Amino acid sequence: MNLNTFPYTRSLLAASVAMLLAPQALALQELTSKRAEQGIEVIQVSATRRSENLQDVAIAVTALSANELEKMQVLDLGDLESHVPNLSLHVGDASNAVIYIRGVGQIDSISFNDPGVGVYLDDVYMGRVQGSFLDVVDPQQIEVLRGPQGTLYGRNTIGGAVKFTSAKPSEITEGYLDLNAGNYGQFGLKGSISGALVENKLLGRFAITSSKRDGYADNLWDGGDDYDKDTLAWRGSLLYHISDDLSAYLVVDGSDGSPSRSRTPHRETPIYSVKEGRLRPVGNDPFKVNVNYNDLESLETRGAALTLEYQQGDNTFKSISAYRQMDYRTHLDLDGTPDSSFGIYNFEDQDQISQELQWLYHADGLSLVSGLYYFKEDDSTFGGAVAPDFFVPLGDGNYLPFPVINAGLRDQKNTSSAIYANLNWELSEQLGLTLGARYTKEKKQVTSRGEEFAGTGIDSAEGMEAAFGKGEGYSPTGFTAEQDWSNFSPKLTVDYKLSGDHMLYASASRGFKSGGFNGRLTSFAQPFDPETLWSYEIGSKSLLNNNNIRLNLAAFYNDYKNFQLSRFSIDPDSGAFLSLFENAGKATIYGAELEFSAVLTDALTLNINAGYLGGGYDELVGDFGAEISDQRELVNAPKWNGRVGLDYWLDLDSGSLSMSLSSSYRSKTYLTVSSSEVLAQPGYALLDMSLTYLTDDEQWQLSLYGNNLTDKRYRQHGFDLSASPGVQLGYYGAPRTFGINLKYRF
Secondary structure (H helix, E strand, O other), rough: OOHHHOOOOOHHHHHHHHHHOOOHHOOOOOOOOOOOOOOOOOOOEOOOOOEEEEHHHOHHHHHHHHHHHHHOOEEEHHHHHOOOOOEEEEOOOOOEEEEEEOEEEOOOOOOOOOOOEEEEEEEOOOOOOEEOEEEOOOOOEEEEOOOOOOOOOOOOOOOEEEEEEEEOOOOOEEEEEEHEOOOOOOEEEEEEEEEEEEEEOEEEEEEEEEEEOOOEEEEEOOOOOOOOOOEEEEEEEEEEEEOOOOOHHHHHEEEEEEEOOOOOOOOOOOOOOOOOOOOOOOOOOOOOOOOOOOOOOOEEEEEEEEEEEEEOEEEEEEEEEEEEEEEEEEEEEEEOOOOOOOOEEEEEEEEEEEEEEEEEEEEOOEEEEEEEEEEEEEEEEEEEEEEEEEEEEEEOOEEEEEEEEEEEEEEEEEEEEEEEEEEEEEEEOOOOEEEEEEOOOEEEEEEEEEEEEOOOOOOHHHHHHHHOOOOOOOOEEEEEEEEEEEEEEEEEEEEEEEEEEEEEEEEEEEEEEOOOOOOOOOOOOOEOOEEEEEEEEEEEEEOOOOEEEEEEEOEEEEEEEOOOEEEEEEEEOOOOOOEEEEOOOEEEEEEEEEEEEEEOOOOOOEEEEEEEEEEEEEEOOOOOOOOOOOHHHOOOOOOEEEEEEEEEEOOOOOOOOEHHHHHEEOOOOOOOOOOOOOOEEOOOOEEEEEEEEEEOOEEEEEEEEEOOOOOOOOOEEEEEEOOOOOOOEEOOOOOOOEEEEEOOOO
């Protein structure tokens, strides 16, 4: 890999060399044996549902321990993006987690479709993208598995899986308090305590975090700020050793997010104003908005999971029972003006139960992970538009005022059941074979109704919610539909150990994501079929130079069919706005990934990751059946992405000092299905840095940090509504942020 591909890399290396050439600034002492142990960290992962060394797992997986997450200032899932090759991960337009791995994911935020990358919290699948953009609270580690993982993980892991594992209760009494303050009024407090409630029998742990900040954008409409944060999250766990062979592990968690404003996009194109009778121009500053319908954003989640584990000889039996619920309410201003041209609201209540039974067998040369899985979800979504200033373009600069005030109620039940097995067989000391398979049955039932309220005197979302179905609206529409699907997803992996430190592997696996019904429609059922993907991968994992270098490589080829795309159009006969969700065709995606860590000296560590993505649509059906594959690019699939980081460590007379400096880069990225050049984000680089002081007893830790130090303006997400009401919207990543962290461990 050519390091000059990444802007700021030369500056980063130069800064590091300068840092090395100025040891007189601080007294460099004899490095302790403890520092010597801080080389390439040995990470145990549970990617294959059993604990293994990361280097022994024949899967492309990135694992970050609690220490690494803290050092890298990973505060939520979005902060993982630069640390994992070929990962796109950010918060979308409606507090949804937008996750793409190797160009596979789902950009839509509405509940009728399923994510393309599964998020798992303590082995429990998160059914909705709202509530899945997790704050990193008291983690043990996070693993990102790239490529289909259907033979081992719950649902819809056609693109991969993000696996969050929280810290478990400890035998000894321990804990920490963490205080954070920064610009934009950032203030956060974290705490955790763990220990034995009954010695050698019952262990407990509790963690809590509160985080607040002002919005990144100023709203010219009322002088307030936009996209602020006010979140309280907590987690409690109990580990009960019932006997030497039997244990019960209970985790309960909750979060409450109640900022004063929703996230408002920056309007990137002019839009007609009914009130002013002219086009409103575009503002230059993406952090200046002028909107009147961003006054509501509320997200609450609750969950509980009970894991029973029984071990008998080479056999382990597990039961994972879980319940989760989510309540989301928002007002979104999607015209980007103080007019009421396109205000959207969404009120969603969701709950899910899941049950998994596992049988794990492990003996010399043979291991098996097998199980039964059941998932049931109930989702009720009430949503629509509050747009009295909506209009229809007539052409030649003429516009017809056309008020839209409507509501739709969708009740959906999803069930999924599966049986799976994953057998790993060591044919010899060097050669291993893995055979996996999963058979899945899915069913979706939906009832959808709609009503119009323009002219009734009811002109608010809350008013329509109270009046819906009581005869106060008009032009009622509705449908009831159900459909089921089944799928067989196999996997074959061959691995060969050249030595204890070098492994090669090759795999072929099939991924599956459920079908459904277009939830934006209330007049008729528009079904869409499941997605399928065959992924072929080769890779290597190596530890070199006396375990001071870790080098993991992977290359893959994906054959992607029936991918599900959301797009917006206009009915050519009526001029009505159309919201479409359909199977658009086929795609081929190929690429390569590198993960490299090296202990350069006793005081300096280098970390590099890089990803390459190629390919595109082979078939793509657009408006009126037109074939447009040569006119579109894959969404959230930059050709190049990567990160270069240096960690420098220094012993002082009292305590130690560490410094982290990193630069990440993403090439041009298309953010919308329409491949809008207006919303496409050109290539950009971000520069981050942190400085940490740790006392000798490791009780006190003080950190200074800065992210996006060059204050780069870059889009993460886009909405192409050029079809109607004729506007394109961009959602921007965080500007320059900096702050201070104080942590006390006990």
